Amino acid sequence: MALFKTRPDVRLLLARPLAAGEIGEYTVELLCSKPVPIRAVYLTLTGEVQWVHGGSHGSQYDRSRFLKHRVELLDRHTELDVGPHRLRTKVRLPPSLPPSWEGTCLRVRYRANIRVVIPWWFDIDVDFSFPVGPAPSSAEDQPSGPKVYATDPQGPTGKSPYLELSLGSQELYAEDRLRATAALGNVDHNDYRELRLALIAQEAIPAPLGGPLHQDHLVARWTVDLPERVGELQPIPFQLSLPRKLVPAFQMHGCSMKWLVQLSVGVPRGPEPSMRVPVTVRPADAKPSEAEEAKERALPLAVGSERLRLVWESVARSTGFEHIDGELHGKVGETSVVLRRDYSQGQAEVHGHLRFPDLGVGLRTHTVRKHILSDEFRHHLGARDPAQLAAVVERLQPILAQASRTRHQYDLTAAGDGGLDFRLRGPGSAASELRDFAYFLSALADETNELAGKLPAAVLLEDYVDAWTEAAAALRAKLRVSDLRLTIEREASKLVVGMDFEDKGVPEGEVAPLRSTFFALEPGIAIPSRHHLLWTGDTRQPEHEWPLEALVTAPSWTRSERVSLHVNDRLVRLYMAPGLPDPRLEIERIEALFSLGKTIRGEQGPYR
Incomplete structure (x- = not known):
């Protein structure tokens, strides 16, 4: 046996690239220039995660080993002849292994250590680096949907x-x-x-x-x-x-x-x-393959304006609304509902508008500061008569209270006898929020349809209700009880008889006083400007093409003889003292107004 043994050259051969979760084929090649006795050959696979971070004393390096697998390729004493000798093995890598990675402060590296034990001589210890690919994707590992x-x-x-x-x-x-x-x-x-x-x-x-x-x-x-x-x-x-x-x-x-x-x-x-x-x-x-990908x-x-359009169209389909020019339009009985986007002080908002037949209660909003140091205000409903307001609130409050318990905030921004306006803060880009807002407005619209027929008369008008109801039947007219408004339609003319209230300046919770009795004629066509007139009744009756005497005759049911006359392009209006006890007391004036309507339309001359 030679005193100085010749050690073989060692190489590591891989049949194909390695990947986590797959079986890899490893071939250790020993190239001997002279015969060499070998006691054992070992293959050890290791995987480490290495990282570096800065500190007060410079960069610090750390590592943690997550894989060590040893395979004995040769376990008996053997003498290798001159030439190449190959030892093969197969190892399955765990599927949980991370892939090889070289980053800024983080690395994942894999090594193969080959140790050849030579009796009575120095062993061969060689390291090889090799990459490991990721494990195949599983069906359970699916990403979240698009956002x-x-x-x-x-x-x-x-x-x-x-x-x-x-x-x-x-x-x-x-x-x-x-x-x-x-x-x-x-x-x-x-x-x-x-x-x-x-x-x-x-x-x-x-x-x-x-x-x-x-x-x-x-x-x-x-x-x-x-x-x-x-x-x-x-x-x-x-x-x-x-x-x-x-x-x-x-x-x-x-x-x-x-x-x-x-x-x-x-x-x-x-x-x-x-x-x-x-x-x-x-x-x-x-x-996926090219065919599957195509x-x-x-x-x-969709993003931006296209995304908003798709969101609003989707909400329209799910709520029964129509999407028209970027707005949502709906109809619940006689109440129309419109949702539209708008901006207020640079903030995108969604405004909801309810429009319904006139309630005749002087509905309005009262504005109060949220708290003494706040710049924000909140609005709540008000009306000219506390009893009528209570009837409105009783009908609408359950829906308003239910909405206040949700995560959305619907602010009341305006109120009137013909409608309510609400605001949803935000751009209306979330379908769920917009859909809930549409349902909220639809529920309110359903309740407002029931309001008009169930509102009591204002407390100042309670004594007149019976007489006005009988007059409505006699004149074949429609009567709105809440403010005693009588509507008579004959041929192309429409005449409204009612009483106005002094709504401005009345403190919250108090009853608004009556202001006047009025007669309003719509002749059905535009009134020429030469007939326009504004006469308060305080001066001598002006000259006019129309016979005005029958219109401005002093009423018999009140001590006040004053009658004022306003004529514009659409209406002829008469004003007199408040408190008309029975519209039948004004039959002659009513007939004179209908006769004037015929005159305006050219169906008869200025004199009957």
């Missing part, structure tokens, strides 16, 4: 830059194309220049004092030029080519890596809006 991301959930506010982004898919594949759509808000107040995108691997490593430290590893960067003139919330579609080397996210021994797509927009002399969108990187072998290719969700 729309925005820099502000309330939409464009004030004059601040605003950005929306939607990806065609949350899944990315190496050397594939990323399809996306962006939209910009407040374009009149910001000089947007370009879109800037980056693919970032966010690494997390253990901190010396506990908790994770995060570091961004930039993988790719792109710039997307904007159209010359960008419209408000105009969708901007684009495609990007992804880099070749991408591996799935992983987590191992307190270290992790995840993927983010970062989007920002260049704004000179101002804050640049930006956002980070989480994405899922899949193994290259999980990419068939099932996902397009980005």
Whole structure:
């Protein structure tokens, strides 16, 4: 036996690339230039996660081993002849292993150690590095559905830059194309220049004092030029080519890596809006075939104005409303409902409008400060008569109370005898919020349809109700009991007889006094301007083409003889003292007004 033995050269051969969860074939080749006695050959596979972080004394390096697997390739004394000798084995790598990774502060590395034991001589100890690919995707490992991301959930506010982004898919594949759509808000107040995108691997490593430290590893960067003139919330579609080397996210021994797509927009002399969108990187072998991709290719969700349109159309279909020119229109009985987007003090809002037949109770809003130091106000309902207000509130309060217990805030902004206005704070970009608002308004509309026929007369009119009811039957007229308003329609004319209230300046909770009795004639056509007149009754009766004597005769049921006459392009109105006890006392004046309607329409001369 020679005093100095010749050691063989050692090589490691792999049949194919290695991947977690798969069986790998390993071949150890020993090339002997002379015969060599061998006692044993071992193959040891190791995997480590390594990280580096800065400190007061410079960079510190740490590592943690998560894999060690030893295989005995030769377990008996053997003398190898001159030439190559190959020892083969198969090892299945666990599917939970992370893929190889070389980042900014985090690395995942795999090594194969080959040890050749030579009797009575120095052993051979050789290390080889090799990459490990990710485990195949499982059917259970599915990403979340597509989403729309925005820099502000309330939409464009004030004059601040605003950005929306939607990806065609949350899944990315190496050397594939990323399809996306962006939209910009407040374009009149910001000089947007370009879109800037980056693919970032966010690494997390253990901190010396506990908790994770995060570091961004930039993988790719792109710039997307904007159209010359960008419209408000105009969708901007684009495609990007992804880099070749991408591996799935992983987590191992307190270290992790995840993927983010970062989007920002260049704004000179101002804050640049930006956002980070989480994405899922899949193994290259999980990419669908070209035929499947063409068939099932996902397009980005709509953003900006297109997304709003789709949201509002979807809500219209689910609630029974119509989507007309960006608004939702509905009808519940005689009550119409309209929802539209608007801006108030730079904030996007959804306004809901209910319009119903006149209630005749002087419905209005009272405004109070929320608290003594607040700049915000809240509105609540008021009316000219406390009893009538109680009837309205009793009907509507259950729905208003139910809405107040939800997570949405519906603010009452205006009220009148013919309608109610509400506000939903926010841009109306969430289908669930918009749908709930539409249902809330529809429920209120259903109740307002029942209100008109169930409202009592104002307390000052209670003594007149019976006589006015009998007069309505005698004159074949419609009577609104709440404010004793009589409507008579004959031929093309419509005459309304009623009493006005002095609603202004009345403290909350007190009864509004009566102001006047009035007669209002609509002749059915426009009244020529030469007939327009404003006479208060305090002066001598003016000369006129019409016979005015029968119209302005002093009433017999009151001590006040004053009668005023107003004529405009649509109405002939008479005003006199309040408190008409029975409309039948004014039969002659009523007939004179209908006769005047015929005169205005040219059906008879100025004199009967």
